Amino acid sequence: MTASDLLDLLGPGAGGWGVALLRAALVTFSLALSGFAVGAVLGGVTVFARLAGGRAAAYAARAYITVFRGVPDLLTIYLLYFGGSAGLTAIGRFFGAQGFIGVPAFGTGVAALGIIAGAYQAEVYRGAYLAIQRGEIDAALAFGMQRGTLLRRIVVPQILRHAIPGLGNVWQLVLKDSALISVTGLVELMREAELGAGSTHEPFAFYACAALLYLAIAASTGSLIRRAERHSLRGVRFG
Amino acid sequence: MNRLTQFAAVVALTLAAVPFVPRGWADDKPTSAVIGTEGAYAPWNFTDAGGKPVGFEMDLATDLCGRMKIKCSFVLQDFDGLIPALQVGKFDVIMAAMFITDKRLEVINFTRPYAIDPSGFAVAKDSPLAKAGLTGTLDLGDAATTGPVIDKMKALLKGKTIGVQAATKHLDFVKQNFADVATIREYKTTQEHDLDLAAGRLDAIFAQRTTLAATLAKPEFSAYAVAGPGFVKGVFGRGTGAGIRKKDEALLAMFNDAIGAAIADGTIKKLSIQWLKSDVTPP
Amino acid sequence: MIDLDFMAEAFRRLIQGVPLTLELAALSVSLGLAIALVCAMALHYGHRGLTWPIRAYVTAFRGTPLLVQIFFTYYGLGQFRPELQALGLWGFFREPFWCAILALTLNTGAYGTEIIRGALQSVPYGQIEAARACGMTRWLVYRRILLPIALRLALPSYGNEIILMVKGTSLTSIITLLEVTSIAQQLTSETFRAIEVFVCAGAIYLAMNFVVTRIIGSIEYRLSAHLRAAPDLVALPAGGGSA
Numbered sequence: 001m002t003a004s005d006l007l008d009l010l011g012p013g014a015g016g017w018g019v020a021l022l023r024a025a026l027v028t029f030s031l032a033l034s035g036f037a038v039g040a041v042l043g044g045v046t047v048f049a050r051l052a053g054g055r056a057a058a059y060a061a062r063a064y065i066t067v068f069r070g071v072p073d074l075l076t077i078y079l080l081y082f083g084g085s086a087g088l089t090a091i092g093r094f095f096g097a098q099g100f101i102g103v104p105a106f107g108t109g110v111a112a113l114g115i116i117a118g119a120y121q122a123e124v125y126r127g128a129y130l131a132i133q134r135g136e137i138d139a140a141l142a143f144g145m146q147r148g149t150l151l152r153r154i155v156v157p158q159i160l161r162h163a164i165p166g167l168g169n170v171w172q173l174v175l176k177d178s179a180l181i182s183v184t185g186l187v188e189l190m191r192e193a194e195l196g197a198g199s200t201h202e203p204f205a206f207y208a209c210a211a212l213l214y215l216a217i218a219a220s221t222g223s224l225i226r227r228a229e230r231h232s233l234r235g236v237r238f239g
Numbered sequence: 240m241n242r243l244t245q246f247a248a249v250v251a252l253t254l255a256a257v258p259f260v261p262r263g264w265a266d267d268k269p270t271s272a273v274i275g276t277e278g279a280y281a282p283w284n285f286t287d288a289g290g291k292p293v294g295f296e297m298d299l300a301t302d303l304c305g306r307m308k309i310k311c312s313f314v315l316q317d318f319d320g321l322i323p324a325l326q327v328g329k330f331d332v333i334m335a336a337m338f339i340t341d342k343r344l345e346v347i348n349f350t351r352p353y354a355i356d357p358s359g360f361a362v363a364k365d366s367p368l369a370k371a372g373l374t375g376t377l378d379l380g381d382a383a384t385t386g387p388v389i390d391k392m393k394a395l396l397k398g399k400t401i402g403v404q405a406a407t408k409h410l411d412f413v414k415q416n417f418a419d420v421a422t423i424r425e426y427k428t429t430q431e432h433d434l435d436l437a438a439g440r441l442d443a444i445f446a447q448r449t450t451l452a453a454t455l456a457k458p459e460f461s462a463y464a465v466a467g468p469g470f471v472k473g474v475f476g477r478g479t480g481a482g483i484r485k486k487d488e489a490l491l492a493m494f495n496d497a498i499g500a501a502i503a504d505g506t507i508k509k510l511s512i513q514w515l516k517s518d519v520t521p522p
Numbered sequence: 523m524i525d526l527d528f529m530a531e532a533f534r535r536l537i538q539g540v541p542l543t544l545e546l547a548a549l550s551v552s553l554g555l556a557i558a559l560v561c562a563m564a565l566h567y568g569h570r571g572l573t574w575p576i577r578a579y580v581t582a583f584r585g586t587p588l589l590v591q592i593f594f595t596y597y598g599l600g601q602f603r604p605e606l607q608a609l610g611l612w613g614f615f616r617e618p619f620w621c622a623i624l625a626l627t628l629n630t631g632a633y634g635t636e637i638i639r640g641a642l643q644s645v646p647y648g649q650i651e652a653a654r655a656c657g658m659t660r661w662l663v664y665r666r667i668l669l670p671i672a673l674r675l676a677l678p679s680y681g682n683e684i685i686l687m688v689k690g691t692s693l694t695s696i697i698t699l700l701e702v703t704s705i706a707q708q709l710t711s712e713t714f715r716a717i718e719v720f721v722c723a724g725a726i727y728l729a730m731n732f733v734v735t736r737i738i739g740s741i742e743y744r745l746s747a748h749l750r751a752a753p754d755l756v757a758l759p760a761g762g763g764s765a
């Protein structure tokens with residue numbers, strides 16, 4: 001295969017897969033971003049339940065974290081893909097809806113990534129909370145701050161600052177995990193590469209191309225995160 | 240406990256916020272159908288450069304939906320997940336070169352067959368099986384004739400590695416007859432076992448004749464050929480049909496009528512010759 | 523609703539995949555650790571000719587999904603059979619097992635490099651200065667001071683990495699290896715009961731990872747004896763009556 005063949009194959013022209021691959025990369029990016037956002041909500045709720053909830057809530061939070069960090073993400077995705085609709089259908093029946101309720105593949109993917117990311121993010125937030133100097137909270141209380149103000153002014157901003165490096169790791173994890181959503185048939189970057197490799201019999205070119213696109217997304221978002229980290233650390237004294 | 244309920248409520252709301260699509264019909268006459276297919280089984284169903292499903296079954300489905308005057312859309316799903324996904328309502332119909340067999344009929348319904356296509360091996364042209372000159376079509380229901388041929392093929396495939404698609408009747412067939420002499424590898428798609436045949440990791444692949452022919456037409460398979468007889472019936476059941484949930488009886492009846500009409504007016508023959516290069520119209 | 527007989531049968535089938543899963547995880551984690559140690563030490567040593575290729579390797583494998591790496595190693599490199607045969611490497615790349623080991627090892631090697639590099643950096647400088655002051659050679663400092671402290675510091679993160687690898691082996695189901703996830707898929711396609719089967723498989727992985735967590739935890743405990751609070755002296759039998 002010559003370089004010009006390769007250009008035809010992966011280029012934007014007719015019969016070329018270039019546009020399709022880029023569009024699939026966009027699906028991958030939005031899938032990962034939505035999954036990460038859902039994970040942020042779930043992670044936040046979980047860490048609240050674990051640190052401030054009652055005994056049962058803390059227990060449920062720990063179980064959630066342990067299970068979804070210990071079970072292969074591929075299994076979680078399968079389970080949600082096949083189990084998710086069945087569950088929703090049952091809930092729908094309960095409220096009087098008839099027939100099946102199907103979740104679109106993108107929605108299932110976002111939910112699966114969100115549940116996995118939530119388990120990891122909960123741990124990141126917990127670590128960040130524990131890193132807050134106890135004295136800061138005592139000082140705030142001594143000033144007569146109320147619980148809400150304390151959370152808003154002292155706790156949450158610091159959690160976010162301490163959490164940035166950890167969240168960066170979770171983001172990279174979610175981005176790479178999004179490749180597993182390909183098993184549900186959603187045409188994201190991995191699936192598009194598989195389709196291309198299968199139908200053109202040029203697996204090397206397609207998987208290399210997919211790898212480069214993932215790398216590009218990972219690298220560009222990674223540098224954004226490092227920037228955010230530097231920004232958050234302005235005014236922090238070291239040593 | 241109050242906090243736990245709050246927690247549960249938030250989780251439930253988050254999950255419910257995921258957009259869902261209720262079907263436009265319940266038990267009466269269907270007005271739309273989502274068709275699940277594999278999209279990796281050329282030329283029956285595969286995807287073009289944009290990931291859009293195309294092929295014999297897509298054209299047939301479009302024709303059938305036109306006859307039934309319902310709106311149809313396609314969803315892609317790996318073959319091994321098709322039946323579970325149908326059952327949980329990911330789509331309403333399977334059209335993915337799926338054989339109508341008793342075991343599958345225990346869990347879902349099938350329409351009448353819209354195609355009958357024998358299955359066989361593809362091997363290197365210089366391999367013993369290719370040189371043996373076994374041809375024709377064998378009815379697996381007739382053990383007296385097929386038994387000796389399969390025994391002969393066993394000797395020819397001894398020690399070889401055979402690639403088959405997972406969760407298919409092809410896999411069942413190869414396991415039943417060649418597991419004791421050959422190594423069997425399971426692949427998620429036929430495209431993947433094609434890649435491994437070309438790479439030389441496999442000595443033989445087993446699939447439907449029409450899809451083998453499409454694979455072997457590609458230049459990198461010039462050293463390979465279809466070999467041995469084609470097999471029908473028996474484990475391969477009553478041909479290829481569309482899978483439908485047991486409770487969707489109205490939809491099943493509509494599909495049966497439409498398929499009957501498409502057989503009668505020659506549409507299936509026309510599409511089959513166009514895509515599969517041979518006539519697979521059932522009698 | 524829940525069919526216990528079926529679950530038991532599913533467990534029995536799924537357990538048969540555990541040896542392969544463990545073999546894949548153990549082999550790739552130990553080979554990956556060797557790669558990680560060498561690469562991390564080379565980065566720490568800091569010669570430019572060495573750091574550049576190692577950085578590229580680490581970035582490439584941490585920045586792409588393991589699934590892509592497995593597909594690339596298996597199908598992508600499979601395209602170059604004549605070239606690999608000429609190099610005498612085809613025997614290795616022909617087997618899905620070795621392709622899986624290669625992809626998993628390179629993956630965990632890249633993550634391990636970052637973990638150990640970070641740990642080497644966190645070794646308090648005073649320790650190294652003290653060792654130098656005692657007249658230790660560079661290599662002796664590595665062997666006696668830097669590496670032991672760094673490995674202990676790296677242990678919690680490395681434990682997480684091992685768990686990620688146990689989970690990662692599930693992806694090799696895609697290149698025809700019959701490990702736990704692959705058997706789960708077989709069972710699903712035979713019985714069409716996806717949820718029960720995947721719940722059973724999940725429980726098996728959870729059990730494996732529980733054992734890994736416990737082993738790492740106990741190693742960590744033994745290696746950190748000097749960091750634990752001293753035994754409560756008051757609780758000891760008081761002698762001489764001076765309380």
